[in-house]
Amino acid sequence: MGWIKCSDRLPETETEVLVTDGNYYWLGKRRPHYSYWILNNSMESSVIITHWMPIPALPGKGGTNESHI
Secondary structure (H helix, E strand, C coil): CEEEECCCCCCCCCCEEEEEEECCECCCCCCCCCCCCCCCCCCCEECCCCEEECCCCCCCCCCCCCCCC
């Protein structure tokens, strides 16, 4: 699933998702009031979030993104 425009649909409040303003992205939770988000679990922000997406699942064991150190 890709980025979803906030003007098309918003995530449930207090559900952690990836959000962007078109320049940067953060982990975010939408506050009950539309224009406020908690970003990176630490700050309430009035940054204008334009898009969001569910946090993707981690790759499974043996997946192509597995790191070998």
